[in-house]
Amino acid sequence: MIEAWYAITNASEEVSPPSDSHSSKGFIDEIAPDVNVGVVLFFSTNTDQTTNFIARLEKSLEKTLARFYPLAGRYVDKTATIDCNDHGAEFIHAKVNIKLQDFLVYEANVKFIDDFMSSKIGVVLQQSDPLLVVQVTTFECGGVAIGVKATHKIVDASTLSTLINEWAVTNRQKNDNDTEFPRSSFISSLLFPPRGLCPMSVPPMNNYELNKYTRKKLSFSESVISNLKAKGSKVQLISAIIWKAFMGVDIAIHNTQRESMTDETIEELTDCLSDSVRKCITNFSKVHHDCEEGQTMVSNSLLNLINIRESTCAVIVTSWCKFPFYQVDFGFGKPIWAAPGTIPVNHSAYLMDDVQGNGVEAYVFLQVKDIPLFEEALKHVFTTLY
Template identity: 55%
Template structure:
């Protein structure tokens, strides 16, 4: 398998962030967050929406979404423990892979780090706070890999961001305007920063990944079949 990545470009909010929101203060909980990334990879089988303008539409909807998640387009300032919401942008990488997306593509991969091929590069302190990689398979299927700095994003926030991005992308298709909550509250108002240093994170070796971590694959079609059997045999309904 060979993943060919194109040079990345920066996607900026379509509406500039106002000066009153220029400095996003970090809470002391964020200050303590270890220097690590939060990541997700989404697999999409081929469909009629994956035309030549598919990735362009992703970029356009990302521009709109970033107006509500404006800190993600900024840069972290270590000296002041703040996010400079300067709209420098998030990193977007286009890629293609020389295999077809099969239903069992994840089943056949024993290496738990297989999905790393579909993620953008690791985010460092001076890098953009969010990076995206859209990888197109030979069959037309697409993976969308999203990686964010844990200082500003946790798993819940990442899910919220992806959901709002998806809704905004559907707006591009259907023409219905979507307005989500975005960053609703600055946690520093509840937990003011105290200039703490991040908690050190012990590196995880490949041996640890193989021996100490368990990987599970859930097949939703089989889950539905089990539910149908339970409903038929016992009269239970979900």
């Protein structure tokens, strides 16, 4: 397995869309941490393994970038803007001499997801770094993995999903005018004018530090979720389970429960999350984003995340559920697995729909030494849920 993994060979080249001038960031982008967001989509056997197959993907990406032109530019740190200079996104074709099915059944495959996304983008962006990198990896059986990674300074899961789906539609169409896409607008700085805010602190990790951490995938099928005693939306329920498990880890490490730590059951935590979401929707629906009150409300909610005390054992859960990654179709079928790239934040989790759509796959990032404690805490949580 490992020998095959290191047999990957890359061939890179640039793709460039039409130009524009500069694109500014809004204050929501200012607060975004200096990390990259990415996803890898795995497709079963593609019968078209010719050079034209790769060339078509590259050409359709080029056409798509004409609509997402800031992603082909470069970040200028001094002015905190995107120079839409047509320097292009990175497009890479890689090959691996293993079969896709062998990789999918490999129990620790989640640890290798990032190998399907190039590391060309620096966490601390240099002006020469691309903002978007695409890697198409072909397996010896004909399977395909398409990894897309971009800087979080201007891209989130919603942008990523929209980009990939439009790219896939463009790749399928026979004529340029077959599909008319809604016009993409890059007006974050107009909706949420910049305020000179500092990004959320996520210290970069070198390889030595990263080796102290790992990623664990938890799978919750629709039947498992429906049989749990606690009820609520699947995102709130799984978030509460992960939250409670990390509480158990903290208690095991410190041999006591901190005063600030809640002692609610999973049912109570789920209700707490539901109430919080409901209150946010109610409060935000009362104001307009283009007034000072609305913009202050948004910025304060984000600043609350930045201002969490370092001594606090915070758990960050991000949901990518309902984003249509499993609807992507380049012309050789829809993905059989979609997995997010690693964002190295301790005690964090990313939630995605499973391939059936009603289950959840949770990708938890934690220290290697804490895995036995987390698994034990998770086991205890589940004993209270049936």
